[in-house]
Amino acid sequence: MRIAVDVMGGDHGSKVVVDGARLALKAFPSITALYLVGNQAEINSAIAATRFNDPRIEVVHASEVLSMNDRPLVGLRRKKDCSVLRAIDLLKDGKADALISPGNTGGVVAAATIKLRPLEGVDRPAIVAVIPAPENDFVLVDAGANVECRPLHLLQFAIMGSVYAREILRCHRPRVGLLSVGTEEIKGNDLTQEAFKLCKQVDLNFIGNIEGHDLFANRVDVVVCDGFVGNIVLKTCESLATNIFRWLRRELKKNPKRQLGALLAKGAFRTIRQRTDPESHGGAPLLGLNGNVVIAHGSSRERAIMNAIGQAVKALQNKINLVITREIAAASVRLCKSIPQAAPATA
Amino acid sequence: MRIAVDVMGGDHGSKVVVDGARLALKAFPSITALYLVGNQAEINSAIAATRFNDPRIEVVHASEVLSMNDRPLVGLRRKKDCSVLRAIDLLKDGKADALISPGNTGGVVAAATIKLRPLEGVDRPAIVAVIPAPENDFVLVDAGANVECRPLHLLQFAIMGSVYAREILRCHRPRVGLLSVGTEEIKGNDLTQEAFKLCKQVDLNFIGNIEGHDLFANRVDVVVCDGFVGNIVLKTCESLATNIFRWLRRELKKNPKRQLGALLAKGAFRTIRQRTDPESHGGAPLLGLNGNVVIAHGSSRERAIMNAIGQAVKALQNKINLVITREIAAASVRLCKSIPQAAPATA
Numbered sequence: 001m002r003i004a005v006d007v008m009g010g011d012h013g014s015k016v017v018v019d020g021a022r023l024a025l026k027a028f029p030s031i032t033a034l035y036l037v038g039n040q041a042e043i044n045s046a047i048a049a050t051r052f053n054d055p056r057i058e059v060v061h062a063s064e065v066l067s068m069n070d071r072p073l074v075g076l077r078r079k080k081d082c083s084v085l086r087a088i089d090l091l092k093d094g095k096a097d098a099l100i101s102p103g104n105t106g107g108v109v110a111a112a113t114i115k116l117r118p119l120e121g122v123d124r125p126a127i128v129a130v131i132p133a134p135e136n137d138f139v140l141v142d143a144g145a146n147v148e149c150r151p152l153h154l155l156q157f158a159i160m161g162s163v164y165a166r167e168i169l170r171c172h173r174p175r176v177g178l179l180s181v182g183t184e185e186i187k188g189n190d191l192t193q194e195a196f197k198l199c200k201q202v203d204l205n206f207i208g209n210i211e212g213h214d215l216f217a218n219r220v221d222v223v224v225c226d227g228f229v230g231n232i233v234l235k236t237c238e239s240l241a242t243n244i245f246r247w248l249r250r251e252l253k254k255n256p257k258r259q260l261g262a263l264l265a266k267g268a269f270r271t272i273r274q275r276t277d278p279e280s281h282g283g284a285p286l287l288g289l290n291g292n293v294v295i296a297h298g299s300s301r302e303r304a305i306m307n308a309i310g311q312a313v314k315a316l317q318n319k320i321n322l323v324i325t326r327e328i329a330a331a332s333v334r335l336c337k338s339i340p341q342a343a344p345a346t347a
Numbered sequence: 348m349r350i351a352v353d354v355m356g357g358d359h360g361s362k363v364v365v366d367g368a369r370l371a372l373k374a375f376p377s378i379t380a381l382y383l384v385g386n387q388a389e390i391n392s393a394i395a396a397t398r399f400n401d402p403r404i405e406v407v408h409a410s411e412v413l414s415m416n417d418r419p420l421v422g423l424r425r426k427k428d429c430s431v432l433r434a435i436d437l438l439k440d441g442k443a444d445a446l447i448s449p450g451n452t453g454g455v456v457a458a459a460t461i462k463l464r465p466l467e468g469v470d471r472p473a474i475v476a477v478i479p480a481p482e483n484d485f486v487l488v489d490a491g492a493n494v495e496c497r498p499l500h501l502l503q504f505a506i507m508g509s510v511y512a513r514e515i516l517r518c519h520r521p522r523v524g525l526l527s528v529g530t531e532e533i534k535g536n537d538l539t540q541e542a543f544k545l546c547k548q549v550d551l552n553f554i555g556n557i558e559g560h561d562l563f564a565n566r567v568d569v570v571v572c573d574g575f576v577g578n579i580v581l582k583t584c585e586s587l588a589t590n591i592f593r594w595l596r597r598e599l600k601k602n603p604k605r606q607l608g609a610l611l612a613k614g615a616f617r618t619i620r621q622r623t624d625p626e627s628h629g630g631a632p633l634l635g636l637n638g639n640v641v642i643a644h645g646s647s648r649e650r651a652i653m654n655a656i657g658q659a660v661k662a663l664q665n666k667i668n669l670v671i672t673r674e675i676a677a678a679s680v681r682l683c684k685s686i687p688q689a690a691p692a693t694a
Contacts (some may be wrong), residue, residue: 003380072532106529134594143529147536181491182453182577186418189494189575218588228536229576233529236580237578240587243563244619247481249617258615264608272591314430 001316003031003309004096007038007046008065008083010305011298014038017102018046020305027306030230031212035096037087062086065103068298072106072326073109077115084108088115091291098292098312100283102300108293109145109286116291119321124149125288126157127295128164129234132276137216139165139174143284144231151194154178154224155335158199158206160287161222167312167318174221177210179229184209189279191226199224200329221234241276246271280305285315287324292316300320348663350378350656351443354385354393355412355430356450357652358426358645361385364449367652367669372401374653382407382443384434409433412450415645419453420642435462438638445639445659447630449647455640456492457635463638466668468675471496472543472635473504474574474642475511476581479623482565486512486521489577490631498541501525501571502682504545505553505673507634508569514665515658519567524557526576531556538573546571549678588623592616629654632662634671639663 008015011313021034036043040061045273050275062083066075068230076085080247086104090096092115096288101108105127113125126142146153146344153301158176165174178196180188187198187209199206210220248278252262262269283296295307315321350369354361380403383390386409394404409430413422420638423432431450435445435465439462448455460472472487488508493500505523512521525543527535530545533634534556546553557567564578599609609616629651630643639662643655662668 013599071531134590148529179579181494181575184418204365212579212584215583215584216586225579228528229579230524232559232572232576232578234581235560236562236583237587239560239563240584241591243589244591247619248615251618252483252612254615258612259612261429261608261615262609265599265605265612266606268601268608271598272594318582 001030001313002033002035003039003312004035004087004090004099005305005309006083006087006099006101006103007036007043008017008062009067010296010300012301014042015046015049015204016300016302017042019050020300020302021309021336022054023264023302023306024050024309025056028310029293030313030317031037031056033058033196035087035090035270038062038065038083039092042270042304057065060086060090066107068104070104070107072104073314075104075107076111076316084111085115091116097316098294100296100305100308100310100312102296102298102305103296105144108295110294111292112286112289116293118288119290119325119328121325121332122156122160122288124153124156125286126160127227127230127284128161129284130169130228130236130281130286131234133218133324134144134215136171136221137169138215138221139169139222140223140225140230142225142227142230143234144227145286146227149191149226150229151191151198154191154195155198155202155224155331156328157259158224158286158322159331161200162204163320163323163327164287165221166231167323169315171221175207175222176204176206176222177214177220179223179233180209181211182209183211195224198335202334237260279304280307281311282309283311285311288321289319290321292321348377348445348660349380349382349443350659351382351384351429351437351446352656353432353434353446353450354383354390354650355409356414356448356645357579357643357647358477360468361389362393362396363648364652365390366397369397369399369401370413370649371656372403372652375657377660377664378403380405380443382437384437385409385412385430393686395489402459407437413454415451415473417451419451421498422451422454423458432462433605435459436642438463438501445641446664447641447643447652447655447659449645450656452491452642455478455642459633459636459638459640461605463636463640464676465557466672467635469503469507469635470680471503472633473507474510474577475630475634476631477516477578477628478581480563480565483568484516485562485568485570486516487570487572487577487581489574490578490581491574492633493574495575496538496573498538498545500543501538501542501573502678503635503675505551505569505571506678507665507671508547508571509551510667510670510674511632511634512568514667514670515661518568519544520552520567522554523551523569523571523589524554524561524567526570526572526580529556531557542571542641545682579607593599627654628658629656630658632658633640634667637668639668
């Protein structure tokens with residue numbers, strides 16, 4: 001498999017991304033070609049610094065960078081030779097099978113949607129975030145690609161999230177829940193009420209509406225919502241977890257007795273830290289496009305980049321796009337009356 | 348001040364609520380009358396069991412209960428003599444100044460909105476939840492009263508939340524943020540983009556859009572969102588925090604070394620537990636109505652009920668409805684062109 005890596009646009013500069021790609025080449029022998037896309041001089045000096053040479057590496061020059069501050073559509077229009085567009089071109093031209101980018105999320109979503117187009121039967125690609133919980137990791141979809149959604153989009157997110165949980169996380173018959181404000185079918189807003197009716201008609205292990213209370217209590221494997229709610233939930237959870245542990249650390253340092261206690265109990269903290277390590281996933285796939293795209297966190301370090309590439313490798317090995325297309329088609333047959341009435345795909 | 352307590356409908360039965368009311372009578376001497384509304388026989392036996400007699404107590408009989416499983420509007424139509432309606436009648440008839448109910452939230456919101464009507468200039472009442480964070484407690488509004496909102500509603504929530512943070516939480520010039528998916532004005536959905544334009548025109552310490560990342564990092568005092576997002580955020584945070592500490596407790600029990608460590612460090616856990624104790628607030632005010640309403644958690648125990656009553660006492664002492672009316676009117680003047688175009692209040 002052939003992977004394109006957008007080397008520019010991460011918070012820690014291109015060297016970290018190049019180093020992450022190098023780790024991935026060691027870890028995943030199934031990679032046959034790895035394109036490092038970005039400023040050629042910068043990439044070559046990063047490669048030279050590591051003294052790592054691998055015939056699978058090819059540097060593809062791009063003279064511009066879509067920065068975190070660029071407004072996605074404006075930036076993409078102005079910076080025609082930016083690394084993310086050049087990297088996506090490799091997928092579009094059939095030279096690469098997957099893209100990893102730690103850059104501007106909105107920019108990656110917009111560029112990939114416009115250039116690669118959604119899969120047959122999919123209206124909008126969605127970001128799939130894996131969230132660690134004490135007893136099960138669950139999937140949140142859409143974690144931020146689509147701020148405004150229609151009910152059919154949520155159904156498609158439910159199917160894509162379910163395929164991901166089953167094929168990649170190896171979750172048997174994933175429980176799919178619609179994030180709402182009450183468990184009864186009539187609870188929620190217009191969007192979720194309509195999406196509920198669609199979800200219960202197709203072949204999903206649909207458990208109905210779920211509430212915020214259910215998320216970390218091993219009651220659901222796939223949490224479905226629009227990208228506005230999903231992005232807020234994802235970032236709120238990251239913030240709350242980080243700040244709880246920061247607060248605890250501060251309290252544990254307050255006197256020698258507590259410090260000794262913390263030292264004796266450090267194994268407990270380590271176990272939780274390891275299970276919730278954001279670098280272990282490294283990135284969130286953008287599912288539903290003709291091509292595999294993984295969006296890495298802007299703050300990704302080497303190991304996160306390696307694992308984001310690993311996500312793409314797994315998606316390719318499991319032919320996830322083929323499975324999604326098949327299951328979306330099967331759902332369309334079940335909803336034979338609803339689907340044709342839907343508006344055409346808009347990016 | 349005269350307080351009506353809906354004694355029925357909580358998860359732990361009427362005795363717990365009666366006991367909570369008894370604690371409140373001791374704690375808040377400014378209470379001149381306390382109406383216990385519900386099944387008279389049950390209430391009288393609860394009072395007899397505590398051997399507590401206070402001339403300020405008056406029992407008001409209601410033959411029915413709106414249960415947690417009742418659909419709010421259907422239930423209120425069918426159960427005309429339910430305790431929450433009887434209690435609200437006391438406010439409507441000028442016999443009580445505030446209501447506390449641990450019952451069906453949707454039922455309390457619907458009944459109070461229909462019977463008491465919104466304050467002058469307010470379209471919809473909103474639930475104000477106080478959320479503890481390591482360095483500041485912040486206010487989330489609306490935490491679940493309004494699933495579908497218009498931009499003007501969010502502006503009113505912002506004003507009510509700001510008044511609450513200033514007058515009740517004693518937060519000087521509260522920072523008001525609009526919960527969205529990016530900090531720039533153009534980020535967010537149609538609702539938040541329009542609400543942004545309104546919020547920046549009025550006299551608020553409006554800091555613009557905030558993201559999930561900002562919530563627990565002492566960057567905002569009033570978080571404004573519609574009730575769908577707010578309810579999901581509130582319940583997700585409760586679930587995540589509960590499950591993190593449950594997980595930690597499980598890990599800390601795994602071997603004797605960790606157990607000893609936990610024992611030595613227990614002061615750190617206790618500090619956090621005390622600061623985040625949900626019973627310390629006891630309830631969330633439903634602001635924006637002609638009358639003071641506090642919605643207590645269904646699972647409230649005695650101390651939570653007492654503190655919920657304390658919330659109502661503080662709201663009355665600080666004449667919060669007067670301040671809200673004044674500030675909403677001032678905002679209307681500033682928005683003199685926008686406000687008259689708004690649709691009339693709908694409950």
